[in-house]
Amino acid sequence: MFAPFMQDTWITAGIVAVIAALVGFFVVLRAAAFTAHAVPNAAFAGAAGAGLVGVSSLVGLGVFSLGGALLIGLLSRKGRHDAVTALTVALMLGLGALFLSWSTEYAPEIYSLLFGEVLGLSSQDVTTTAILGFACVAVLACVYRPLMLSSTLPEVAEARGIRQVRIDLLFLTLVALATTTAVPVVGALLMFTLMIGPPAAARALTRHPAPALTLGVLLALATVWIAIAASYQTDWPIGFFVGVISAAWYLLARAAAAVFRR
Amino acid sequence: MSAPVISPMSLPAPGPAPDGPARPVLEVEQVSIRLGGRQILDRVGFTLRAGEFTGLIGSNGAGKTTLLRIVLGLRGADGGSVRVGGKPLTRRARGVGYVPQKIQIEHDAPLRARDLVALGLDGERLGPRLPSRDRRDAVARMLEAVDATRFADARVGTLSGGEQQRVLIAHALIARPRLLVMDEPLANLDLRAGQEIVELTSRVAREQGVAVLLSAHDINPLLPVMDKVVYLAEGRAVHGRTDQVVRSEVLSELYRHPISVLRVDGRILVVAGATVRAEAFDAGERDVRADTAARPAGLPEVHAG
Numbered sequence: 001m002f003a004p005f006m007q008d009t010w011i012t013a014g015i016v017a018v019i020a021a022l023v024g025f026f027v028v029l030r031a032a033a034f035t036a037h038a039v040p041n042a043a044f045a046g047a048a049g050a051g052l053v054g055v056s057s058l059v060g061l062g063v064f065s066l067g068g069a070l071l072i073g074l075l076s077r078k079g080r081h082d083a084v085t086a087l088t089v090a091l092m093l094g095l096g097a098l099f100l101s102w103s104t105e106y107a108p109e110i111y112s113l114l115f116g117e118v119l120g121l122s123s124q125d126v127t128t129t130a131i132l133g134f135a136c137v138a139v140l141a142c143v144y145r146p147l148m149l150s151s152t153l154p155e156v157a158e159a160r161g162i163r164q165v166r167i168d169l170l171f172l173t174l175v176a177l178a179t180t181t182a183v184p185v186v187g188a189l190l191m192f193t194l195m196i197g198p199p200a201a202a203r204a205l206t207r208h209p210a211p212a213l214t215l216g217v218l219l220a221l222a223t224v225w226i227a228i229a230a231s232y233q234t235d236w237p238i239g240f241f242v243g244v245i246s247a248a249w250y251l252l253a254r255a256a257a258a259v260f261r262r
Numbered sequence: 263m264s265a266p267v268i269s270p271m272s273l274p275a276p277g278p279a280p281d282g283p284a285r286p287v288l289e290v291e292q293v294s295i296r297l298g299g300r301q302i303l304d305r306v307g308f309t310l311r312a313g314e315f316t317g318l319i320g321s322n323g324a325g326k327t328t329l330l331r332i333v334l335g336l337r338g339a340d341g342g343s344v345r346v347g348g349k350p351l352t353r354r355a356r357g358v359g360y361v362p363q364k365i366q367i368e369h370d371a372p373l374r375a376r377d378l379v380a381l382g383l384d385g386e387r388l389g390p391r392l393p394s395r396d397r398r399d400a401v402a403r404m405l406e407a408v409d410a411t412r413f414a415d416a417r418v419g420t421l422s423g424g425e426q427q428r429v430l431i432a433h434a435l436i437a438r439p440r441l442l443v444m445d446e447p448l449a450n451l452d453l454r455a456g457q458e459i460v461e462l463t464s465r466v467a468r469e470q471g472v473a474v475l476l477s478a479h480d481i482n483p484l485l486p487v488m489d490k491v492v493y494l495a496e497g498r499a500v501h502g503r504t505d506q507v508v509r510s511e512v513l514s515e516l517y518r519h520p521i522s523v524l525r526v527d528g529r530i531l532v533v534a535g536a537t538v539r540a541e542a543f544d545a546g547e548r549d550v551r552a553d554t555a556a557r558p559a560g561l562p563e564v565h566a567g
Contacts, residue, residue: 146385156433159336
């Protein structure tokens with residue numbers, strides 16, 4: 001599994017893990033796990049639709065991730081956030097089903113879109129993933145303080161001139177960016193486990209924001225790399241391993257935190 | 263002593279501060295707002311000077327939070343103007359620190375008291391920030407000033423209400439604002455914690471020369487520290503020193519209903535109804551009871567017990 005053709009897989013998955021953990025830190029801080037579940041569903045519809053109109057699936061992923069995220073953000077301003085998110089999930093899954101029924105793709109490709117596929121990534125994917133990943137990290141570094149302030153003291157942030165609406169939309173754009181990068185690797189249905197599991201586990205273990213971010217990244221890296229190795233050996237879907245390992249980190253971290261608090 | 267006049271009539275300027283007339287930190291003029299067909303604020307006006315501690319007093323629904331939100335620039339008004347340090351209100355941070363009534367930070371959020379205070383320094387700025395000794399020292403000094411050093415490294419979400427208030431005060435004051443706005447800081451605290459917060463706010467604000475505007479439904483916890491009061495009722499406000507404002511005839515005019523102000527054991531009781539007024543100041547051993555039957559809806563029965 002360390003053959004040259006696997007090299008890109010390890011790198012791509014690594015970039016995906018870093019982005020998912022960094023954005024995931026804020027997803028957990030803002031209690032936006034449901035949103036992190038909804039956006040990849042939109043991405044799935046986008047990827048399914050991309051084949052129909054003859055564009056690359058990455059374009060479909062990006063457009064639909066961003067569209068879904070902004071739809072949630074704009075409709076939530078004057079409506080119930082959870083209802084808006086749920087209806088977005090439903091709409092996007094419905095569209096995905098429709099696009100798939102029209103498409104001529106083979107079942108395995110659809111399956112990998114939902115549950116992830118690491119073995120078929122080309123070298124072009126590494127470059128694209130790296131560019132998207134760099135953009136994601138750059139944006140996060142730029143907005144770290146306002147995002148942190150509005151995630152913890154929203155009213156105070158607003159009083160200091162940070163517009164809640166703008167920060168919300170920016171955050172949703174970051175989720176869409178992370179999703180676009182990650183869905184081809186880990187799949188639409190399990191993307192959000194990578195965003196939630198490692199950061200949630202990290203925050204059970206540390207009180208400081210910076211170590212929590214770092215630990216989240218390390219756990220996410222461990223998650224995807226272990227998942228690749230396990231998937232390679234067993235031929236089971238990588239999404240299964242990502243989901244199980246992410247959840248395992250969280251349970252272990254909670255258990256460790258409980259023991260240390262004694 | 264000139265009796266204060268209820269807005270919308272013109273208000274007499276509050277007496278000069280002991281150390282000479284300081285420039286107003288906050289000027290609220292003729293602020294009006296209608297929400298849902300109800301006049302919440304009707305030409306409310308008052309000024310705050312540097313270092314003054316002002317209590318914004320009113321019962322629930324009197325418009326205290328709405329007024330604070332207008333002062334903070336979080337919402338607009340139908341009319342009137344708000345100036346901070348002589349400049350009209352804009353959306354940018356304008357030298358106003360804000361302590362919200364409640365915060366919702368989960369108990370396991372990876373954020374120490376120290377981190378939250380550090381965000382107060384420049385949390386609205388873009389771009390990466392490198393840690394520095396100056397910043398760490400500034401945060402440590404601020405935590406010390408609000409007596410929060412011993413829980414500086416605890417998660418904010420695990421702190422008690424009073425401890426969180428201290429951290430929020432430090433967060434607001436570390437940016438050196440001219441005005442500190444606090445929305446009902448005593449609402450979720452027990453009496454002792456509330457008293458500590460009031461005294462601490464007064465002390466730190468005086469040290470830094472910051473004007474404080476603190477809203478509360480009970481005037482009594484603020485009596486030891488309050489320089490001025492803005493009393494809000496029926497959408498109108500009356501502003502002045504406590505002994506000028508909290509008087510039966512002033513509040514009766516404000517509420518447009520007979521009100522009795524009783525002073526018992528150094529505390530103030532505001533009671534609806536005029537029947538006790540004559541007995542109010544020699545209440546002593548007598549059974550003081552308001553004519554509650556005459557109390558219209560929305561009037562506070564008793565502000566403090």
